[in-house]
Amino acid sequence: GQSLEQPSEVTAVEGAIVQINCTYQTSGFYGLSWYQQHDGGAPTFLSYNGLDGLEETGRFSSFLSRSDSYGYLLLQELQMKDSASYFCASLLNNRLAFGKGNQVVVIP
Amino acid sequence: DAGVIQSPRHEVTEMGQEVTLRCKPISGHNSLFWYRQTMMRGLELLIYFNNNVPIDDSGMPEDRFSAKMPNASFSTLKIQPSEPRDSAVYFCASSLAGLAGGQETQYFGPGTRLLVL
Numbered sequence: 001g002q003s004l005e006q007p008s009e010v011t012a013v014e015g016a017i018v019q020i021n022c023t024y025q026t027s028g029f030y031g032l033s034w035y036q037q038h039d040g041g042a043p044t045f046l047s048y049n050g051l052d053g054l055e056e057t058g059r060f061s062s063f064l065s066r067s068d069s070y071g072y073l074l075l076q077e078l079q080m081k082d083s084a085s086y087f088c089a090s091l092l093n094n095r096l097a098f099g100k101g102n103q104v105v106v107i108p
Numbered sequence: 109d110a111g112v113i114q115s116p117r118h119e120v121t122e123m124g125q126e127v128t129l130r131c132k133p134i135s136g137h138n139s140l141f142w143y144r145q146t147m148m149r150g151l152e153l154l155i156y157f158n159n160n161v162p163i164d165d166s167g168m169p170e171d172r173f174s175a176k177m178p179n180a181s182f183s184t185l186k187i188q189p190s191e192p193r194d195s196a197v198y199f200c201a202s203s204l205a206g207l208a209g210g211q212e213t214q215y216f217g218p219g220t221r222l223l224v225l
Binding site for chain 2: 033041044048096098099100101
């Protein structure tokens with residue numbers, strides 16, 4: 001069954017901030033990765049959190065709280081090109097599992 | 109580097125036919141992954157190779173699916189016989205080190221869009 005849970009869709013205006021949440025099962029957890037996938041494209045790596053706390057990469061930040069089995073991806077200063085699906089992924093019980101993804105639609 | 113290369117990019121076939129998908133990983137990467145993506149099930153790991161050896165094939169849906177990696181620069185995913193429910197986008201990805209630790213970035217190919225009629 002599905003081990004990572006993500007809400008499905010969010011619409012936001014250019015310049016806004018969007019937070020995408022991800023909860024996961026705890027057994028065998030090694031860390032949380034985030035991938036971006038544009039429509040018709042391939043997933044591309046955005047960030048990884050192996051320890052609790054915030055990782056910042058330009059306009060994107062990712063956070064992990066292992067005690068809460070929870071992480072999020074923060075997209076700041078949204079641009080039209082950020083319209084895409086965002087997946088959390090984690091190594092759970094030695095198998096990589098992806099969430100169903102969260103589609104972000106950026107509007108002018 | 110050209111990145112992960114997959115062929116064909118699109119495949120339309122009839123039920124019962126054999127389908128072979130091909131993948132060339134990034135040179136120097138020793139781990140290769142095959143994924144399937146559908147709207148209903150999302151992105152699913154089918155099989156994972158490390159140093160050309162299948163490590164985990166528990167995601168392969170059934171015996172109709174098989175995968176090989178004869179050398180470090182080539183892998184195939186075969187479906188025989190194909191069925192309409194196999195219609196999906198099949199991605200190949202490679203990484204330097206594999207699943208241990210989970211932090212190794214996976215580089216995905218452009219995918220093969222398969223439609224079985």
